[in-house]
Amino acid sequence: MKIHKQMNNLEIAELLHDVAAAYKIKNEAKNRFRIIAYERAGDAVEHLSSEAKDLWDESEGELEKVAGIGESIATHLSEIFKTGKSKHFESIFKDINPAVFEFLKVPGIGPKNAYKLSEAFKIKSSKNAINKLQKLAKKGKIRNLEHFGEDSEKSILQSIKEFKNKSDVRMLLSRAEVIASEIILWLKENKFVKNADVLGSLRRKASTVGDIDIAVATNEPEEVLNHFTKYPNKSRILEKGPHTASIIIPGNIQVDLMVQEPESYGSLLQHFTGSKHHNIALREIALKKGLSLSEYGIKKNKKLVKTPTEEKFYKFLGMKYIPPELREDMGEIEAARQNKLPRLVELKDVKADLQIHSNFDIETSHDVGDNSMEEIIKKANELNYEYLAFTEHNPSQKGHNGKQIISILKRKKDKIDQLNTDMKSNKHNGVKKVFNSLEIDILPNGDLPISDDALGYLDFALVSIHSSFRLSKQRMTDRVLKALNHKTVKIFAHPTGRKLNEREGVELNWPKIFEFCLKNNKLIEINAEPSRLDLPDFLVKEAIDRGLKLTLGTDAHNVEGMNNMRYGVSVARRGWAKKGDIVNTRSLFEFEKLLNK
């Protein structure tokens, strides 16, 4: 771990975890809770919604305000941001080879074993450390060490192999859902399976998912675990005990199964849905009430109270049921105790899709949709929508002059006017109106590629960034504000421009953007496309806290894509959005009123 002035949150988190590991290696009893403190501080930094360095730049005291960071760690981080060094951390790392922290990256190798391996084989430098270890394992050298054996050597070898194959990418939520539902189907073929549900970040609907965790309620755990480990599409069994089993499936994806009797199923669901931080906070509260929580239930006076449902579990703790999407230790526990949890928006509340690309020939330079406007309206009817917006990309600037662009937009307006006329005569249609919109590029200088005259043909427009993603925060913010400042422009679509596992979002001064939107009646999109999910959940929460209104759009380029709305709803829910915070839950009448504001 290289300590330097511009460390980002991930690097700082790794540093703090390394400090915790170093204290573990030193093996002094007095460090027990210091280790926990460093691990919690590391987690806290990792999950921070803004860079720790930015907080520190703002004011030195900001760091200490972060829960989990106290006076001591704040001082050390401050020293790092100031000088690029930390005397204290350097002295902690002094007697430990850098290779140790390299070994730690291999799952299954913890601090103690990493240290033993580094010392035993005199592997000091982090460079090539894992390769050297792999060679020694292959030669059968590890099994001869004290406290190691043939099996642990094999498992180290396997872990290194998988570590090297593993990319850093986490599965998209949509992919994880498909995989999990196939496994749940397999589980339900076993007659002893009474219930099966997903757990973990998948159940909390995080935008990306690491492992897939599944819960089963049964009175025959052994039968169910045996059935699970016979899953036809598995690569190998990772572990198997009386309560849990883990398998690896192709793509190096780990699937864990947790099994519990039906009477305790609620506590099992609660425990493994997490998040870790939600559960820790919950257990600390329970402890103060003389209760102890686990996946088996709630222990009171050494007696176990079993909870078949999560509702009962939370009720026993004196709080309302907390929807999984909120369980991130972001204030939901306090809200649940005071009966102040928001009533979250649901998929059935959505009355429109506000970003759809049809195959209407608009002569754009970007990707065109696959389906006709008529096919899209038919699909929207199936989804019980009341209205929708056609938001093809703007006509390409290259090869079109202003006049030609206007003529294209006029042609599109005529088409949409005709569709709306036709719909009026068809009383059976759920969709009452389609809006003439456009997704317009924000050029690097904040200009739009079409004139204000051309904008006049639209009911409203979306703007979004499709190029020059790496401008400074200041320039990017100015760029966006300039684009939003047109009267017809109503929605800032996929605002960060991020593509999960592909590229980071742009840097924007969010408070400034949010304030502008609030003041000028601009809306911010939650893009439901599974690889975008943009605005991200934590920014949704910030926007809503400021009173901003948001839209949901699938960005669908074909009718199947319109089914992705539920992922957008998940993001909204993770951001604490109520029905009233999302404008396309409103009736057509109310939506039009809002447009004309």
Added chain:
DNA sequence: GCCGTTTTCGGCCCGACTGTTTTCAGTCG
């Protein structure tokens, strides 16, 4: 090392599985 609606001192979440030893340490979530 952090933290406070029982505390500025004295607590700190809870349990599973594996492998190496024979009662437990290490690792993980």
